[in-house]
Amino acid sequence: MNPITPLSRHQTLESTPLWQQALAHAIRTPEALLAVLALKPEQLPRFFKGGDKFPLRVPLSFVARMKKGDPDDPLLRQVLPLSEENDFTQGYLSDPVGDLNASETPGLLHKYHGRALLITTAACAIHCRYCFRRNFPYHQQNAAANEWDEAIRHLEQDTSINEVILSGGDPLALSDQRLATLITRLEQIPHLTRLRIHTRLPIVIPQRICDSLLTWLGNCRLMPVIVIHTNHPNEIDIEVRGALRQLQTIPGITLLNQSVLLQGVNDNSDTLVALSEALFACGVHPYYLHLLDKAQGTAHFDVPPQRATKLFDEIHSQLPGYLVPRLAREQAGARGKTLLPLTSIAGGHGERSEGPSALS
Ligand code: SF4
Known part of the structure; x- marks a missing residue:
């Protein structure tokens, strides 16, 4: 980074x-x-x-x-x-989700039907020790190089893509001026309909949701989807609630959250239930609870799938369905996220692919 x-x-x-x-x-x-x-x-x-x-x-x-x-x-x-x-851990990789195999042009990843992801920056406001891109070669994979030209060209030519995902690093670590320039170019591509932004900044520095960001995002032709990333209810304080409420003033916006299930952080049902409640109270839908992506150096955060599904059963029994995130893992080369079912429904630990409508 x-x-x-x-x-x-x-x-x-x-x-x-x-x-x-x-x-x-x-x-x-x-x-x-x-x-x-x-x-x-x-x-x-x-x-x-x-x-x-x-x-x-x-x-x-x-x-x-x-x-x-x-x-x-x-x-x-x-x-x-x-x-x-x-510590070196067998089975943990530098690119656990197959990002590099999905790279079409530097910093443009095309894994799933209809969606393309831009690596917009290597910078993050916070360094999460469990990060799946902690070993990512940002110097080779950055869509911002040459003023986004190669990435924009690819998006213009592939009319099957209707959604662009800004990722990183954290895309909101870029200045509003730089983001507005990129968005203006994306808006001019007629087959694009949605703009998705994956970001942890509204959580870790809620002042990032400032007037200037609200202006360019609010004026964007593309339907905005913001996927924030928070793992524990203690991350959501009064300033974060205020920032998320500000985002909701943008017409047509969808606010989702994804979390990673982390040993010693949120691997108990009380915490996960409280997180879903806290998110919904400020207008955010709990969307994904990810199993750890096995990046080298992160094994001490892993929660095994069997324990994860048991926890998932517990939160499902305590929350209405719309507050239960999908328990998922990302597998290199798969055409969508792989969902882990409730043990009480499936009677086992089978998995199914979510298919092409999955979030990236
Ligand atoms: S904010 Fe996201 S990309 Fe940045 S270190 Fe944390 S998990 Fe990784």
Whole structure:
């Protein structure tokens, strides 16, 4: 991942949007993070610095939602590098979901019928230790190269594509000016009807939902779908609720959430039920609960499928159907997400493909 650059010498504090100031001031060392949380290194003997390729990064507003003095805080666990990341685990890969085989032009991935995904940036506001793209070769795969020309050309020529997905990194780490330029070009492609944005920024820096973003997104010809990424109800505080309410003012918008089932973070039914309730209370539909994508360095987060389906049974028994996310895994080369059924319905642990209507 590329570093988020500190403010350039041409930017003054006053001219820089609040969310970019928050990005620039994110915590970048475990020592600083532990100090803010009043934790002693001996309480977390397994932490390490995260290395140069995927260093620790966490915005202060996200840290503010962690419990001081708690080494097991579920938000802390998502961002603090542990020494287990350095263990080699059989079956874990650098490209666990087959992104590179789906690359049609640099940074344009075409896996599923009707949808194409753009890698818009390597930058993220937060570095999630379980990230499936933590080893992704962003320097080779970036649709933003040459002002998006190759990606746009591919989208113009393939009339079977009606939905463009902005991914990364985090697409909302790009400036509104840069995003507006891209959207203007996408709008001119007549067979495109939907714009989907996968982002964790409204959660980790809710000020990202600013007037300028609401303006370009609100004026977009393409039907907007925002898929936020949150894993634990403690991530949703009053500012996040306000940001999500702001997004709902955009005509025709659909707001969905995807989570990853993570050991030590959200692998219990009470947390998952509370997460669905919290999301729906601010207008977001719980959509996917993903099994961990097996990226090398993430094995300590894995929840085995049998345990996952048992948890899924439990949340299904406590929530109305529309608040139960789909339990899914992504398999390299598959034509859609693979859904795991309820054990109580299926009587086993069989899987079925969701088919081409799946979210990417
Ligand atoms: S925000 Fe998404 S892409 Fe970025 S590190 Fe987290 S999981 Fe990975």
